[in-house]
Every structure is written in structure tokens, then in C-alpha cells.
Amino acid sequence: MASGCHKQPVSNAKVGTQNKTSLAALEEFHQRGGLPNFFRKVHEGKEVKVAYIGGSITEASEGWRSLTYNWLRINYPHTPFTEINATIGGTGSGLGVFRMERDVLDKQPDLVFVEFAVNDSGQSPENLYRTMEGIVRKTWKANSSTDICFVYTVAENTFGDLLKGQYQRSAQAMEVIAEYYQIPSIHMGVEVARLSQAGKLIFTGKPEENPDKIVFTSDRTHPLSKSGHPIYASVVKKYFEKMDGAAQPGPHPLPTPYIADNWETAQMVTLPEPSSSTHWERLPEGIAIAGDFAKFMPSIYRATAPDATLHIKFKGTKLGFYDIIGPASSMLDVTVDGEKKQVQRFDQWSNYYRKGNFYLDDLSDGIHEVTVRVPGHEFDKAKILKIRKIEITDPSLYAENGWYLSNIMVLGELLSFQWE
Structure with a gap:
């Protein structure tokens, strides 16, 4: 165990x-x-x-x-x-x-x-x-x-x-x-x-x-x-x-947790609105993606320029991102407590838009600082789609290399969040 x-x-x-x-x-x-x-x-x-x-x-x-x-x-x-x-x-x-x-x-x-x-x-x-x-x-x-x-x-x-x-x-x-x-x-x-x-x-x-x-x-x-x-x-x-009728009604007791580090403190965090001085915008209601995903993602934010960045500070063990993956998705540069890595938010299923999520795992219980940058670099999307034998017929749909983010997910406590 x-x-x-x-x-x-x-x-x-x-x-x-x-x-x-x-x-x-x-x-x-x-x-x-x-x-x-x-x-x-x-x-x-x-x-x-x-x-x-x-x-x-x-x-x-x-x-x-x-x-x-x-x-x-x-x-x-x-x-x-x-x-x-x-x-x-x-x-x-x-x-x-x-x-x-x-x-x-x-x-x-x-x-x-x-x-x-x-x-x-x-x-x-x-x-x-x-x-x-x-x-x-x-x-x-x-x-x-x-x-x-x-x-x-x-x-x-x-x-x-x-x-x-x-x-x-x-x-x-x-x-x-x-x-x-x-x-x-x-x-x-x-x-x-x-x-x-x-x-x-x-x-x-x-x-x-x-x-x-x-x-x-x-x-x-x-x-x-x-x-x-x-x-x-x-x-x-x-x-x-x-x-039907097999048990007596009443409140359900909450015993001592079966596993102490269970995820009952998991939070889906609503993000603050970015200002016009940042490289981010909230998708307006008239945009198709905003309407298609509104049920579970009432607010969706888009990087509007290369090098759009997020700065996050939290206390806990896990940080996640609730996003949308699709033709316009790209690579992300993620820095966690000074250590850099690349996260690919485009895969062989990205010929259409769908809800996605990913997490930063294996974090010790404590305070962490995370930076996420959208570099906007081009990469070979056609090669990735060929894994499923999908051909790109309209290159304009894949020209953008950005990121669509709805929420962040924290197992712990969010200390600060900043758009840049």
C-alpha cells in the first residue's frame, strides 16, 4: 500500500x-x-x-x-x-x-x-x-x-x-x-x-x-x-x-480518509481577466470555440502573440491545466522551480478541437513557482497527424501555434497568478 x-x-x-x-x-x-x-x-x-x-x-x-x-x-x-x-x-x-x-x-x-x-x-x-x-x-x-x-x-x-x-x-x-x-x-x-x-x-x-x-x-x-x-x-x-427500500435514509458519515493524501482538496481555479497590456485575451462569445466548449469551459483564454507567458505560484503537490487541443495548438515552454521542459499540446488527434488537460507531477509538498510560455514556434504538425493517416487539406487551419486555456487546477493553495 x-x-x-x-x-x-x-x-x-x-x-x-x-x-x-x-x-x-x-x-x-x-x-x-x-x-x-x-x-x-x-x-x-x-x-x-x-x-x-x-x-x-x-x-x-x-x-x-x-x-x-x-x-x-x-x-x-x-x-x-x-x-x-x-x-x-x-x-x-x-x-x-x-x-x-x-x-x-x-x-x-x-x-x-x-x-x-x-x-x-x-x-x-x-x-x-x-x-x-x-x-x-x-x-x-x-x-x-x-x-x-x-x-x-x-x-x-x-x-x-x-x-x-x-x-x-x-x-x-x-x-x-x-x-x-x-x-x-x-x-x-x-x-x-x-x-x-x-x-x-x-x-x-x-x-x-x-x-x-x-x-x-x-x-x-x-x-x-x-x-x-x-x-x-x-x-x-x-x-x-x-x-428500492433496502436501506434507511440518513446522512452519510465521513470516516478518517482511507488514503491521507487523497484529492479532496483539488481545486478548479477560475482565472482573472487579463488586461489589454498582456499577450492574452478572453475569447469573445462569437468565436466558434468559445461556443462549442461553453458548457464546461465558460471562459477560454487565448495567447495573442509569441512569448505570451503565465506566472504561477502555489503551495501544494500538483498543478494542472484545463485546456483545448486542436489544429492551432503548439508547444509550451514550462519552467518549474527553475527547471525547464517542453510540453507538446498537439498530437495525432489534433485535426479537431477537444477538451484536454495535463499536470506537473512529482512535486514535493511545498511552495512552487511555475512559468508557462507560448513561444509560437512552427513545428511539423503534418508529421504528427500522419500517425493516424490524417492529411492536412487546409494549411490555414494549422497556421497558428498558440494555446487555449480555460482553468488551472491546484492540489493545494494558489498563491498568485499573473498574465504577461
């Missing part, structure tokens, strides 16, 4: 994932404390707000999120529901924990679904303890009556774990936090594995080539809306019905 962990480790037997030896024995649901406060409001007919935070599998417009939300509305017709869709494709709990206040908790949810197992598949268990515990503790500090449900999905690269009778590593780590805080969890991928083992389902394929099988996905990760997502939604529905 990493340093800083609580001294009462959760047993794997309780978690129900590590010691399984067959798919038939694998539990897809752990009720634990259930969702009593959610169901109390449902049966009282009061407005109920349901939040979903996760990646692209939950973001899908005709996916398990919309299917389960619509099921709630139909199954409890006398309860007015409001959906809080806080999903962002390609992101994990490391960004999610920083987004919790603004994108989820400020909207006062009664229930929060948390789905990050696929996008967090490359993270170490210790990192996931920190981020997932941060999400839980932030939620219950904001409102101890908010119920939480962890849900796990699966991609082809970890599907073999389920077939062998165990959760993938990311879900196992999340189960440790779920068990410690008595949060219910549902692994939607177990049913997919059972259907596959029975010869009824092909995980990745083309429906037209497999008319006698359920084809779950065509890209190894994202369930098909007609045949994959309904399986996920049916599993959630089954266990929601089981949890």
Missing part, C-alpha cells in the same frame, strides 16, 4: 473481486449502503436530480445514461427528475475530481453516478484511491445526503479479466473505495462477459456480418446504441429495483 493509506485496509473478500476464479461466481452488484436518500425523495414525489460524471461511454447520446434516466422517469412517473450530464469523453477520475464542484455539486444532485473504469485503466491503484476518494469526500462534504453509485464499464483490452472471473484492475481499485465508504457498485460488463461465454455475443464486430449474434461494439470500447448500451442499462435497472 502507498504511503498515507489508512491503517484499516479493506479486505478483498469483502470487495468481492480479487478472489473469484470463474465468471459464474463473479458478483456484478454490491449493495452496501444502497441509495436510501435518493429513494426517499423519489417516493415523496419531490424533484430529484440525477448526475452522471464519466467518459464517452456515459456521454453517448443514446447510451446507458439516457436509457436509465428515461427508465427512472417512466418507472416513477409522479417524481419530477432533472438530469445533470457532466460527462466528457476521453477523461478519467483525475480530471473528474477537479470538476466536481462546478460541474456536479453546485447543481445539488441527489444521486451521482461515477463511471471512469475504462478511461482509468492505465492508472495505478494508489492514484485511483486518491482520485475516487476525493470524489466521494467532496460530494459528502457538500451534502451528506447525496447518494453515490459507482458503475463500471469494460473495453476489449480488459474484457479477458471478466472472462477469467475478476474485475479489471481499475474497477478493483475503485471497489476498495466503494467498500470503505459503503457505496453501492454495479459492474455492467459482467453481463456482457456472460453473454459472450454463452456464445450469444461478440464483443467487437460488425452487426451485418453477425446476424445471429449480439454485437456489443464496433470499435473495441464504445457500446453500440442498438445492441450494446441496452445491456448496460438493463443491468442498472435490475439493481435499482433491488435497492
Whole structure:
């Protein structure tokens, strides 16, 4: 166990994932404390707000999120529901924990679904303890009556774990936090594995080539809306019905943290407006990028000239940047406590604009000074895009070498911020 962990480790037997030896024995649901406060409001007919935070599998417009939300509305017709869709494709709990206040908790949810197992598949268990515990503790500090449900999905690269009778590593780590805080969890991928083992389902394929099988996905990760997502939604529905009335409502206790250096202090910092004397500007509302990303990035700042610079001083262990990557992105010169390095904010997916984030890692707990400069130098974007066989047909779209920044993220305390 990493340093800083609580001294009462959760047993794997309780978690129900590590010691399984067959798919038939694998539990897809752990009720634990259930969702009593959610169901109390449902049966009282009061407005109920349901939040979903996760990646692209939950973001899908005709996916398990919309299917389960619509099921709630139909199954409890006398309860007015409001959906809080806080999903962002390609992101994990490391960004999610920083987004919790603004994108989820400020909207006062009664229930929060948390789905990050696929996008967090490359993270170490210790990192996931920190981020997932941060999400839980932030939620219950904001409102101890908010119920939480962890849900796990699966991609082809970890599907073999389920077939062998165990959760993938990311879900196992999340189960440790779920068990410690008595949060219910549902692994939607177990049913997919059972259907596959029975010869009824092909995980990745083309429906037209497999008319006698359920084809779950065509890209190894994202369930098909007609045949994959309904399986996920049916599993959630089954266990929601089981949890209705199964526990007594009341505030959720906040015990001693499971891991002392969890990310409950993670902050998404709103930046001050740059003055006209700096090399920065806030994107006006009429600019397409500003409108396209306004839901999660209400303010976006652009470097207006080469050598635009940020000066940041903070006390803590981690500094992150919430930005936009795309055709106009470039290299950044980053200096941390006198040590210089280059950060590339253009990659093989940068033929379109998308939300991004990166962090300065391995910082000691203390005061740090960081400078970020946008040099504006040209580099071979075409070569980078060729990794995905993308050809540049309109060079003017890639001519700019700048940076689009929305927020900074601090694990600790921001001491000063300056545009230049």
C-alpha cells in the first residue's frame, strides 16, 4: 500500500473481486449502503436530480445514461427528475475530481453516478484511491445526503479479466473505495462477459456480418446504441429495483480518509481577466470555440502573440491545466522551480478541437513557482497527424501555434497568478 493509506485496509473478500476464479461466481452488484436518500425523495414525489460524471461511454447520446434516466422517469412517473450530464469523453477520475464542484455539486444532485473504469485503466491503484476518494469526500462534504453509485464499464483490452472471473484492475481499485465508504457498485460488463461465454455475443464486430449474434461494439470500447448500451442499462435497472427500500435514509458519515493524501482538496481555479497590456485575451462569445466548449469551459483564454507567458505560484503537490487541443495548438515552454521542459499540446488527434488537460507531477509538498510560455514556434504538425493517416487539406487551419486555456487546477493553495 502507498504511503498515507489508512491503517484499516479493506479486505478483498469483502470487495468481492480479487478472489473469484470463474465468471459464474463473479458478483456484478454490491449493495452496501444502497441509495436510501435518493429513494426517499423519489417516493415523496419531490424533484430529484440525477448526475452522471464519466467518459464517452456515459456521454453517448443514446447510451446507458439516457436509457436509465428515461427508465427512472417512466418507472416513477409522479417524481419530477432533472438530469445533470457532466460527462466528457476521453477523461478519467483525475480530471473528474477537479470538476466536481462546478460541474456536479453546485447543481445539488441527489444521486451521482461515477463511471471512469475504462478511461482509468492505465492508472495505478494508489492514484485511483486518491482520485475516487476525493470524489466521494467532496460530494459528502457538500451534502451528506447525496447518494453515490459507482458503475463500471469494460473495453476489449480488459474484457479477458471478466472472462477469467475478476474485475479489471481499475474497477478493483475503485471497489476498495466503494467498500470503505459503503457505496453501492454495479459492474455492467459482467453481463456482457456472460453473454459472450454463452456464445450469444461478440464483443467487437460488425452487426451485418453477425446476424445471429449480439454485437456489443464496433470499435473495441464504445457500446453500440442498438445492441450494446441496452445491456448496460438493463443491468442498472435490475439493481435499482433491488435497492428500492433496502436501506434507511440518513446522512452519510465521513470516516478518517482511507488514503491521507487523497484529492479532496483539488481545486478548479477560475482565472482573472487579463488586461489589454498582456499577450492574452478572453475569447469573445462569437468565436466558434468559445461556443462549442461553453458548457464546461465558460471562459477560454487565448495567447495573442509569441512569448505570451503565465506566472504561477502555489503551495501544494500538483498543478494542472484545463485546456483545448486542436489544429492551432503548439508547444509550451514550462519552467518549474527553475527547471525547464517542453510540453507538446498537439498530437495525432489534433485535426479537431477537444477538451484536454495535463499536470506537473512529482512535486514535493511545498511552495512552487511555475512559468508557462507560448513561444509560437512552427513545428511539423503534418508529421504528427500522419500517425493516424490524417492529411492536412487546409494549411490555414494549422497556421497558428498558440494555446487555449480555460482553468488551472491546484492540489493545494494558489498563491498568485499573473498574465504577461
